[in-house]
Amino acid sequence: MIPELGAGALMVALGLAVYGSAAAGIGGRTGRAALVESAQHAALAVFALVTACLLLLAWAFLSFDFSVRYVATNTNLGTPFYYRLTAVWGALEGSIVLWAWMLSVYTLIVVLRHRNARELYPWVLSVMLGVLAFFLLVMTVPAPVFQRLTPIPADGRGLNPLLEDSGMITHPVALYLGFTGFAVPFAFAIAALVTGRVGDAWITTTRRWTITAWYFLSLGLLIGGWWSYHVLGWGGYWAWDPVENAAFMPWLTGTAFLHSVMIQERRRMLRLWNLALVIMTFALTLFGTFLTRSGIIASVHAFTQGSIGVFFLSFLAVVLVLAFGLLAWRWEALGAQGELDSVVSRESAFLLNNVLLVAATFTVFFGTVFPLLSEAMRGVKISVGAPFFNQVNVPLFLGLIFLMGVGPLIAWRRASLENLRRNFLWPVVIGIAAAAVFRLLGVRSTLAVLTLALTVFVAGTITVDLVRATRARLRIGERLPAALGGLLLRHNRRYGGFAVHLGILIVAIGVTGSQAWSVHTETTLRRGEHTDLAGYRVRFDGLAASEESNHFKVTGTFTVANGRADTTVLRPAKKFYPQEQSPIAYVDYRLGLREDVYVVLGDFARDGSQATVRLQVNRLVSWIWIGGVVLTLGTALALAPERRRTGAAQELPA
Amino acid sequence: MKPKFLVGGGVIAAALAYMIYAGVTQSAVYFVTPSELRSAAVAGKAYRLGGMVERGSLHWEPRTLALTFALSDGKTSVAVRHTGAPPDLFGEGRGAVVEGSWTPEGYFRATHIMAKHSEEYKAPHDTSQAGVKELMRTLSGDSR
Numbered sequence A: 001m002i003p004e005l006g007a008g009a010l011m012v013a014l015g016l017a018v019y020g021s022a023a024a025g026i027g028g029r030t031g032r033a034a035l036v037e038s039a040q041h042a043a044l045a046v047f048a049l050v051t052a053c054l055l056l057l058a059w060a061f062l063s064f065d066f067s068v069r070y071v072a073t074n075t076n077l078g079t080p081f082y083y084r085l086t087a088v089w090g091a092l093e094g095s096i097v098l099w100a101w102m103l104s105v106y107t108l109i110v111v112l113r114h115r116n117a118r119e120l121y122p123w124v125l126s127v128m129l130g131v132l133a134f135f136l137l138v139m140t141v142p143a144p145v146f147q148r149l150t151p152i153p154a155d156g157r158g159l160n161p162l163l164e165d166s167g168m169i170t171h172p173v174a175l176y177l178g179f180t181g182f183a184v185p186f187a188f189a190i191a192a193l194v195t196g197r198v199g200d201a202w203i204t205t206t207r208r209w210t211i212t213a214w215y216f217l218s219l220g221l222l223i224g225g226w227w228s229y230h231v232l233g234w235g236g237y238w239a240w241d242p243v244e245n246a247a248f249m250p251w252l253t254g255t256a257f258l259h260s261v262m263i264q265e266r267r268r269m270l271r272l273w274n275l276a277l278v279i280m281t282f283a284l285t286l287f288g289t290f291l292t293r294s295g296i297i298a299s300v301h302a303f304t305q306g307s308i309g310v311f312f313l314s315f316l317a318v319v320l321v322l323a324f325g326l327l328a329w330r331w332e333a334l335g336a337q338g339e340l341d342s343v344v345s346r347e348s349a350f351l352l353n354n355v356l357l358v359a360a361t362f363t364v365f366f367g368t369v370f371p372l373l374s375e376a377m378r379g380v381k382i383s384v385g386a387p388f389f390n391q392v393n394v395p396l397f398l399g400l401i402f403l404m405g406v407g408p409l410i411a412w413r414r415a416s417l418e419n420l421r422r423n424f425l426w427p428v429v430i431g432i433a434a435a436a437v438f439r440l441l442g443v444r445s446t447l448a449v450l451t452l453a454l455t456v457f458v459a460g461t462i463t464v465d466l467v468r469a470t471r472a473r474l475r476i477g478e479r480l481p482a483a484l485g486g487l488l489l490r491h492n493r494r495y496g497g498f499a500v501h502l503g504i505l506i507v508a509i510g511v512t513g514s515q516a517w518s519v520h521t522e523t524t525l526r527r528g529e530h531t532d533l534a535g536y537r538v539r540f541d542g543l544a545a546s547e548e549s550n551h552f553k554v555t556g557t558f559t560v561a562n563g564r565a566d567t568t569v570l571r572p573a574k575k576f577y578p579q580e581q582s583p584i585a586y587v588d589y590r591l592g593l594r595e596d597v598y599v600v601l602g603d604f605a606r607d608g609s610q611a612t613v614r615l616q617v618n619r620l621v622s623w624i625w626i627g628g629v630v631l632t633l634g635t636a637l638a639l640a641p642e643r644r645r646t647g648a649a650q651e652l653p654a
Numbered sequence B: 001m002k003p004k005f006l007v008g009g010g011v012i013a014a015a016l017a018y019m020i021y022a023g024v025t026q027s028a029v030y031f032v033t034p035s036e037l038r039s040a041a042v043a044g045k046a047y048r049l050g051g052m053v054e055r056g057s058l059h060w061e062p063r064t065l066a067l068t069f070a071l072s073d074g075k076t077s078v079a080v081r082h083t084g085a086p087p088d089l090f091g092e093g094r095g096a097v098v099e100g101s102w103t104p105e106g107y108f109r110a111t112h113i114m115a116k117h118s119e120e121y122k123a124p125h126d127t128s129q130a131g132v133k134e135l136m137r138t139l140s141g142d143s144r
Helices: A002-030 A033-062 A069-074 A081-089 A092-114 A121-140 A167-181 A183-195 A201-205 A207-232 A242-267 A271-294 A308-329 A346-378 A386-406 A417-440 A446-475 A480-490 A492-517 A622-639 B003-027 B034-039 B126-139
Strands: A382-384 A519-526 A530-533 A536-547 A552-561 A567-570 A573-576 A584-586 A588-590 A595-604 A610-619 B028-032 B046-053 B059-061 B066-072 B077-083 B095-102 B108-115
Touching: A002 A033, A002 A121, A002 A183, A033 A069, A033 A081, A033 A092, A033 A121, A069 A092, A081 A092, A081 A167, A092 A121, A092 A167, A092 A183, A092 A271, A121 A183, A121 A308, A167 A183, A167 A207, A167 A242, A167 A271, A183 A201, A183 A207, A183 A271, A183 A308, A201 A207, A201 A242, A207 A242, A207 A622, A242 A271, A242 A346, A271 A308, A271 A346, A346 A382, A346 A386, A346 B003, A382 A386, A382 B003, A386 A417, A386 A446, A386 A492, A386 B003, A417 A446, A446 A480, A446 A492, A480 A492, A492 A610, A492 A622, A519 A530, A519 A536, A530 A610, A536 A595, A536 A610, A552 A595, A552 A610, A567 A588, A567 A595, A573 A595, A584 A595, B003 B028, B028 B034, B034 B046, B034 B077, B046 B077, B046 B108, B077 B095
Parallel strands: B028 B046, B077 B108
Antiparallel strands: A382 B028, A519 A610, A530 A536, A536 A552, A552 A567, A552 A573, A573 A584, A588 A595, A595 A610, B046 B066, B046 B095, B059 B066, B066 B077, B095 B108
16 A cells, blocks of 8 residues: 555655746746745645655554565564664665655745745745656656565565664764755755846855755764764774765865855855856765765665666756856856955955865865776776875865964955964964974874864964954953853854864864874784783673574673773674675774774684684774764854844845 | 966966876776786786685685685686685675785785675575574584
């Protein structure tokens, strides 16, 4: 019953989305409000239908309805109920349902919040429903989620064991909220181009959307790193895997967009650039989905599927041709009104930030598709791995960190020597002193010294700004807590941004530390034997077997002592799933601010007398996750309702 | 646009192009099959060698962490040596990709083993299940 209901709902939703997109477009063109009204109803109906599909699918998983092929493939009777729920988006077909559902939610919010944006609104609705129609088409033709399975099996095959993890609840949700979130600024950009209202209205209206989408994308990337770190068991959090790159590229262009819109808001510059950036960002989210879902580049996540790649590539081509066609059509109207006055100014700092971010995007793109290019052009498959990405991107990222310190403080238009001295003298001095201190403390890696010194410099600029502003408030008689609180609340955009920068700095420290100072060893231990690494003594105490609800588990017991009083027992394991030919490693670790002790069980003797273990002491990795928390708080502050001005959140004049 | 911004942009573009060029030439890794490697192996060059782990060729010495096996493409095979435990998805008769370099001594020195993880699920195997059950018994000290 569920397959027919679900497929039926999808077909109706697809029809309504196509109709709504066309009706909104025609309504926008002819000014017939009734048509736009009707498209609005279609959007509401699509939201209701896609929600129904998602609920039906969830119900099919909860009730073990193996007549649905997708359910039978991704769950079995032993799967616990919470993983049956996350299995809804555990593979290709369901993840598209989640995509479409989020897009329908965003469309609903657009209808509720922006329907007074008279000229732009019909076209925004048309674009949103058009994109939604594409995803509904994917759900119907190349990835039919409600396909019936006959005969109905007694049990399903089970979820991919690597996805049985809490990270899988949050990672795809955050990532997709980010991906789909960029559809809204994109829709506004297209609406601006179609209507010729290419001024700043579309940008001020979508500011919150952009920040929200950017935030969820950041969160998705960080949770992805956490999942990789604590589930995959290779000891790292980022491998420049094509799938990671797929999500990283729109993050880079999205970050560029987030900054360049500030220049447009303030100086009326970069109109063309901003439109191009948001189009690129949206296109890269589609490209990312194409990379991950088409299986074109084999990797851990890539779901091998047939025709879906063609669908995505065709849609991507349509989007790019239409969007850049519109851009060319409006070329005349897109000329800048402001001019760059000086190289030493906030404008050029932001511009350089954009150039570096786009350059990083290009290198990541190039490295990711390089094997495909080389195979197509020369017939040999050549890949460039992590060394390539690190070598090319590290200088760019260092430049970006430096600009993170310069950009927010340097004067607009033309910075005077006095302005530079006032803002940057102390941070530069502290940064240089920090470099010397790190050197004296025995930090050998020049890269690490440079990164940490730059981090200190940026933190210094933030401090200078905060101290100066607080002092000004103290001078007019405010008390310190009131002064600080008032500052953060009244200038929440600025200090939210600073907090986000601080979060990124903390992540940068974590990445630097883990790359520079982590150590590892691999060894085979008999029961009772121990091995030493970086001041830790790890003893192997034996193996035990257990039977879980849907797998068997062999657990090793390792006692970790660090010479002082405290000892920790770590229990890495191997899990044997009936549906898998190979065991799955289960990592155990002790996290710490300074370092993590991370143990992976390798091979072991059948009688439990000896085990091979990979032992890692990973430095400063926790800082990456802490940076994520700070970034979250900063985003929340930046999104808080503004007290200072009332203009930014308002719609276009009617 | 003032000329100095164009010059600046040009300098940045040139620097980026150079960095990418240098990056590619230094970290290019060639995908090869055992036959291709046999026909034109250059010692010291980085390769990614893909093939099937030949049955009967796999030898793992836990105490020294020495892992040796042969990768085959059906026509010819290449001896591979690695230091470290076999990864989870690794085994005889299965596909594997190893990264490393060809040595003058005539074997492939693998620094990484990338066993292929398949998203295609296999139906539960009675044989593998029996193996696991037996393992459970030996580990729990049950000698039935």
